[in-house]
Amino acid sequence: MSSAAPDDTQSAADRKDFTAIMPIAENTQSAGQSATVTRFPGSSQAAAADAAPELALEIRGLRKTYAGRKGRPGKDALNGVDLAVRRGEMFGLLGPNGAGKSTLINILAGLVVKSAGQARIWGIDIDQDPRNARAAIGVVPQELNIDAFFSPRETLELQAGMYGVPAAERRTAEILETVGLTDKADAYTRSLSGGMRRRLLVAKAMVHNPPILVLDEPTAGVDVELRRKLWDNVRALRDTGVTVLLTTHYLEEAEALCDRVAIIDHGAIVACDTTRNLVGRLDRKELLVTIEESIETVPGSLAELGFALLPDGRLHVAYAKSRIRLPRLLGAVQAAGLHVADIETRESDLEDIFLALTGGEAATIPSDEHAA
Ligand SMILES: Nc1ncnc2c1ncn2[C@@H]1O[C@H](COP(=O)(O)OP(=O)(O)O)[C@@H](O)[C@H]1O
Ligand SMILES: [Mg+2]
Numbered sequence: 001m002s003s004a005a006p007d008d009t010q011s012a013a014d015r016k017d018f019t020a021i022m023p024i025a026e027n028t029q030s031a032g033q034s035a036t037v038t039r040f041p042g043s044s045q046a047a048a049a050d051a052a053p054e055l056a057l058e059i060r061g062l063r064k065t066y067a068g069r070k071g072r073p074g075k076d077a078l079n080g081v082d083l084a085v086r087r088g089e090m091f092g093l094l095g096p097n098g099a100g101k102s103t104l105i106n107i108l109a110g111l112v113v114k115s116a117g118q119a120r121i122w123g124i125d126i127d128q129d130p131r132n133a134r135a136a137i138g139v140v141p142q143e144l145n146i147d148a149f150f151s152p153r154e155t156l157e158l159q160a161g162m163y164g165v166p167a168a169e170r171r172t173a174e175i176l177e178t179v180g181l182t183d184k185a186d187a188y189t190r191s192l193s194g195g196m197r198r199r200l201l202v203a204k205a206m207v208h209n210p211p212i213l214v215l216d217e218p219t220a221g222v223d224v225e226l227r228r229k230l231w232d233n234v235r236a237l238r239d240t241g242v243t244v245l246l247t248t249h250y251l252e253e254a255e256a257l258c259d260r261v262a263i264i265d266h267g268a269i270v271a272c273d274t275t276r277n278l279v280g281r282l283d284r285k286e287l288l289v290t291i292e293e294s295i296e297t298v299p300g301s302l303a304e305l306g307f308a309l310l311p312d313g314r315l316h317v318a319y320a321k322s323r324i325r326l327p328r329l330l331g332a333v334q335a336a337g338l339h340v341a342d343i344e345t346r347e348s349d350l351e352d353i354f355l356a357l358t359g360g361e362a363a364t365i366p367s368d369e370h371a372a
Contacts, residue, residue, distance in 0.1 A: 053123035056212050056243035057085040057108070062117035064103050064267075077103040079267040080117070085245055085260075087211075090238045092258035092275075093247040094354070100267040101247035102142055105216045109139040122211055135163065138205030142216040142247075144197045148190035152181050152200050155189060156207055163208035170207070179203045179233075195226050202233070213237060215246040219253060231257055251351045255279070265358045278353050283322050287329055289315040290342040299336040305329065 064078040077100045085091045093101050106112035108121060110130060119126045122136035146155060156172045176182050179199040184192060192200065198218065205213060218234065219227040227250075234257060238244050248254055254261045255275055262272040271278060288310070298307050298315065307317045315338075317329060326345070333340055 052087055052211070054087060055084050055120070056087045056089075056122060057083065057091075057245060058118075058120040058123075059083040059104075060118045062104065062107065062119060063115045064100070064107065064112065065115045077267050078107075078114075078117075081264070081267070081269055083262060083269065083272070085212075085243060087243055088238075088241055089259045090234075090244045090246070090257055092254035092261040093245065093264055094249070094251065094254040094261050095247075095264035096249055099249075099264045101249075101264060102216055103267075104264075105139060105141075105214055105245075105247060108137060108214060109141075110134045135208060136210055137212040137214050138208065138210040140198075140201045140205045140213070140215045140218060142220065144194065144201065146189050146197055146200060146204075148188065150189055151184075151186045152176060152189060152192070152203070153185040155200060156203060159204045160207045165208055172207075175203045175206055195222065195230075198222070198230070199233075210242075212243045212245065215244065217247055217249070219248070219250065227253070251349060251354060255349060263354055263357060270357045271353070279348060281353060283320045284318055284348040284352060285321040286316065286318045286346040287326065288344040288346070289317075289330070289333055289340055290344075291315060291333065292339040292341050295338070299338075301336050302332060305332055307333075 060082055062078050062081040062083075064076075066075040066077055068074045081100070081104060083093075083104075093104065095101055103112055107114045108119060108126070110126070110133075119133075121133040124133040124136060126133040150158065153172055153176065156175060157170070160170045160172065173182070173185070176185050179202055181192075181196060181199060181203065184196060189197065189200065202213075202215070202218075215234065219230050222230065231253070234244060234246065246253075246257065258275050260272070260274050261278055263270050263278075273281070291314075294313060295309065298309050302315065302317075305317060306319065307315045310316050315333065319329065330340060330343070
């Protein structure tokens, strides 16, 4: 494709079938520099047979204490994390800044040395066989750390060389096409936009065809539109059978992309469940009522139900949807002599769950009993 991605917008190439760059099973022990490194069978489902482990990632009791500088106390970034990511799933590690997400990723990538615990990547223990463990994942780092003096093509060739991918097996052009950078193949990387650099990082993580792809905050600082396009890319990757672990502090992102989500806070996993279960865990809905009248205080009967007045003049209430029904709340508003002009409801999302689990604002859940 010749007119790929003039800017951050996604070109047709982005949406192209990623299977094209994930060739099926090649378990070659290439001669020369990489003789001891296993070349992984393609990440595609077709190759998922025999050798593929049930768990793509298995982490037990993982701890990391960063040494303190100049006599300062050390920083406990991970306090005994257990995590299991199944083969083929899209798993989200969700947590606020400083929760320990990058530390965990960087330990898997071999960039940070853990203080304690075990990790197996594609069944390979990172202590016993670090080279092969690392060969099983492609990590897209949070920082945009691309050497600005190489072109995208050179960047991928260098990366392939680092992983010992023989020249005949390299798919540089294909990968560039897939991430929509064909037009920029020979441009200086420093001339690429932020979105293009991010896509180049994804390309870089894919050159050795790893069965697991790890994306550390893939859309941090990216505008909403580009974020959605990057989501499409990630989904397309997952559809080829690649196991995806992504970290994010965007609740919306975890909800939109992930089969399962682990919530991490202060270096500890506080919840781990399917996205659906996590959302269902909080039986909470919110109602916003625009009324025709302008009032200064909430009538007592409504205050008892948990209604509060918002600065914009609307009435707000959070309620347990299993125990109280919307008509009842609206009926109460009318019974208080007010006229409903408009309503808006909001389901609980991961943000609410996160707040409830991490000791932020607790959910307000008035029930019909209270309302009696
Ligand atoms: N190299 C380092 N040296 C000391 N402390 C660090 C280092 N890297 C991260 N930290 C600290 O460890 C904690 C976890 O950081 P990080 O893993 O980057 O979190 P996240 O990626 O979730 O934002 C933070 O308190 C951070 O300040
Ligand atoms: Mg981080």
